[in-house]
Amino acid sequence: MAFLEATDLLLEYQTPRGALRAVDHVSFAIEEPGETLGIIGESGSGKTSMVSLVTRVLPRNTGRVGGRIVYGGRDLTALSAEQYRRTVRWSEIAVVFQGAMNSFNPVLRVGPQVGERLLLDGMPRAKVEAEVERLFELVGLTAEVARAYPHELSGGMKQRAAIASALSLNPSLVILDEPTSALDVSVQAQIMNLLKRLKWERGLSYLFITHDIALAADLADSIAVVHAGELREFGPADAVLTSPRDPYTERLLASIPRIHGAQRPGFLTGAPPDPMDRPAGCRFRPRCPRAFEPCATRPPELVEVGDRHLARCWLYADESAPADAREGASS
Amino acid sequence: MSDAQGRAANGMLVEARELRVHFYPRSGLFRRSVVKAVDGISLDIASNEIVAVVGESGSGKTTLGRALVRLVPITEGTVSFAGINVAGLEGDDLKAYRRRAQVVFQDPYASNSPFMTIGDQLLEPLAVHGIGDPSSRREAVLRALELVRLTPASDVVDTYPHTMSGGQRQRVCIARALMLEPEFIVADEPVSMIDASSRAEILSLLRELQERRGMTILYITHDIASARHFSDRTLVMYLGTAVEAGPSPAVISEPLHPYTQGLIAAVPEPDPANRHSLRSVIPGEPPNATAAPSGCPFHTRCPRAIPGTCESVRPALKEVRPGHAVACHLYE
Numbered sequence: 046m047a048f049l050e051a052t053d054l055l056l057e058y059q060t061p062r063g064a065l066r067a068v069d070h071v072s073f074a075i076e077e078p079g080e081t082l083g084i085i086g087e088s089g090s091g092k093t094s095m096v097s098l099v100t101r102v103l104p105r106n107t108g109r110v111g112g113r114i115v116y117g118g119r120d121l122t123a124l125s126a127e128q129y130r131r132t133v134r135w136s137e138i139a140v141v142f143q144g145a146m147n148s149f150n151p152v153l154r155v156g157p158q159v160g161e162r163l164l165l166d167g168m169p170r171a172k173v174e175a176e177v178e179r180l181f182e183l184v185g186l187t188a189e190v191a192r193a194y195p196h197e198l199s200g201g202m203k204q205r206a207a208i209a210s211a212l213s214l215n216p217s218l219v220i221l222d223e224p225t226s227a228l229d230v231s232v233q234a235q236i237m238n239l240l241k242r243l244k245w246e247r248g249l250s251y252l253f254i255t256h257d258i259a260l261a262a263d264l265a266d267s268i269a270v271v272h273a274g275e276l277r278e279f280g281p282a283d284a285v286l287t288s289p290r291d292p293y294t295e296r297l298l299a300s301i302p303r304i305h306g307a308q309r310p311g312f313l314t315g316a317p318p319d320p321m322d323r324p325a326g327c328r329f330r331p332r333c334p335r336a337f338e339p340c341a342t343r344p345p346e347l348v349e350v351g352d353r354h355l356a357r358c359w360l361y362a363d364e365s366a367p368a369d370a371r372e373g374a375s376s
Numbered sequence: 377m378s379d380a381q382g383r384a385a386n387g388m389l390v391e392a393r394e395l396r397v398h399f400y401p402r403s404g405l406f407r408r409s410v411v412k413a414v415d416g417i418s419l420d421i422a423s424n425e426i427v428a429v430v431g432e433s434g435s436g437k438t439t440l441g442r443a444l445v446r447l448v449p450i451t452e453g454t455v456s457f458a459g460i461n462v463a464g465l466e467g468d469d470l471k472a473y474r475r476r477a478q479v480v481f482q483d484p485y486a487s488n489s490p491f492m493t494i495g496d497q498l499l500e501p502l503a504v505h506g507i508g509d510p511s512s513r514r515e516a517v518l519r520a521l522e523l524v525r526l527t528p529a530s531d532v533v534d535t536y537p538h539t540m541s542g543g544q545r546q547r548v549c550i551a552r553a554l555m556l557e558p559e560f561i562v563a564d565e566p567v568s569m570i571d572a573s574s575r576a577e578i579l580s581l582l583r584e585l586q587e588r589r590g591m592t593i594l595y596i597t598h599d600i601a602s603a604r605h606f607s608d609r610t611l612v613m614y615l616g617t618a619v620e621a622g623p624s625p626a627v628i629s630e631p632l633h634p635y636t637q638g639l640i641a642a643v644p645e646p647d648p649a650n651r652h653s654l655r656s657v658i659p660g661e662p663p664n665a666t667a668a669p670s671g672c673p674f675h676t677r678c679p680r681a682i683p684g685t686c687e688s689v690r691p692a693l694k695e696v697r698p699g700h701a702v703a704c705h706l707y708e
């Protein structure tokens with residue numbers, strides 16, 4: 046049984062224009078503890094919504110919810126909100142939110158804010174301070190930083206403190222939602238190194254959400270590419286990054302400016318479709334350089350394109366697919 | 377001295393010499409301190425060239441860009457634009473300069489009015505500068521929208537920004553900067569708020585404006601990999617000073633300064649092998665600009681600092697290869 050298995054997830058938001066389907070029958074898995082799944086997509090692709098079903102942090106206007114999430118053999122979807130809070134949140138599954146560095150209360154010192162969760166968990170007050178220092182050391186911060194106020198810390202230090210906070214109850218799975226998007230490149234590289242070390246040394250698993258497929262390569266063992274609420278491609282990082290099958294993944298990879306080589310990066314034209322008015326057939330078709338006849342009318346299913354490697358594209362599922370197009374997508 | 381096209385005799389459109397922009401905060405934590413945002417930068421930008429200014433937050437890259445178009449006062453040094461002394465411009469002369477030098481700001485979500493149609497936003501600069509009549513202005517708006525590929529332009533003029541993606545909004549900002557047909561555009565982190573997959577589209581557009589319309593562009597970015605592909609020359613800044621400058625392919629393929637080397641090592645690349653090894657990183661974070669270190673401003677983070685030299689003597693920017701200059705004691 047997989048460490049984390051999400052099957053057929055569905056999430057709709059209620060909007061004045063009707064039900065908006067942010068997550069449309071998505072399945073993904075982390076096979077073994079200690080492995081990381083990167084979830085990649087543009088803004089509006091539904092990647093954060095997908096993960097909010099795992100963290101159970103859903104906005105007020107949530108409508109229909111469906112699917113099953115099994116973590117370490119337990120069906121999380123069968124737990125009440127209270128059971129989830131007591132037995133899963135932070136102690137098993139923790140989150141580092143996008144902009145977590147700005148989630149500290151500005152009038153309280155940083156250390157006690159991290160320690161609050163330990164207190165709530167029942168740790169005696171006398172032990173909390175030492176435990177916070179240990180957590181801070183783990184993420185490369187001194188005890189002095191724990192006594193500082195948030196405004197006295199740099200962005201990188203605050204992000205480290207947010208990671209320390211997420212680790213406070215010793216979770217096995219940490220969800221990282223764009224954890225470095227507000228940081229400078231040199232600090233981003235430091236935080237990625239820290240996350241890697243924690244993964245190796247503590248056997249942590251991550252669900253790593255990002256719009257930057259290059260950054261995902263730093264952590265992800267497998268990769269899920271999402272677009273318009275659907276999974277486009279899912280497979281081992283080595284396969285997805287080196288021989289992408291879906292034209293969307295291919296375009297995402299081609300848009301990364303490379304340091305080496307003079308090849309100018311490409312780009313995706315347009316934006317993901319309006320979720321209230323998605324195209325018939327393939328949802329990527331209006332932006333796809335390889336669209337052909339069936340794409341306009343029939344929605345493609347996920348098909349196996351390699352070992353544990355799935356793609357949602359007619360190039361691999363339709364007899365009439367031009368052979369050269371197929372070659373192009375895999376080159 | 378300038379010719380009919382407004383070029384200085386030596387082909388340089390913008391020439392900054394020993395430019396300094398210092399801020400003196402009057403209140404708060406840093407009272408009585410000086411923020412030396414730009415501290416002695418000399419930079420030439422040739423006509424029809426894209427120069428990238430690369431640096432992290434606090435490097436002074438934004439202030440440098442703003443000083444060149446006089447959005448901030450110049451403390452010391454000179455900026456000449458086609459022979460005009462930019463530092464001394466006032467009143468009508470400054471307004472006239474604004475027609476020739478425009479800015480595209482970082483945040484396309486904050487730099488469009490949500491209450492004005494796209495068309496009205498683009499008309500505004502023409503109205504402010506009293507250019508054209510209503511029908512020629514409308515023509516100009518449609519032309520600008522076509523140029524940035526927001527089409528069909530006749531539909532786009534009547535829409536509001538909230539219906540647009542970040543990339544589309546940024547193209548509106550570029551179109552607005554183009555309305556006055558400037559010679560020079562300062563593009564300040566024009567793609568940092570946009571999805572990685574759409575960035576190259578905006579940058580290709582800037583490249584096209586330079587190639588086809590002969591524009592001169594200062595491209596300010598923290599993304600050194602994009603500078604490799606979308607600029608002719610690159611200036612790397614750290615704490616208000618220039619640490620390296622040269623042709624972009626040379627600076628990025630053969631970086632000389634340890635800071636530039638560190639920035640390049642930090643660029644993520646989609647190689648699945650990367651997850652098995654740590655990245656070599658520049659330790660620490662840039663010091664506060666009110667307390668810039670003595671000597672070389674980078675010595676506190678530099679893996680190759682020379683004890684006894686780097687903390688006391690500030691290295692000068694010196695050409696060590698043709699057109700490629702570095703401010704580092706390792707090359708003296």
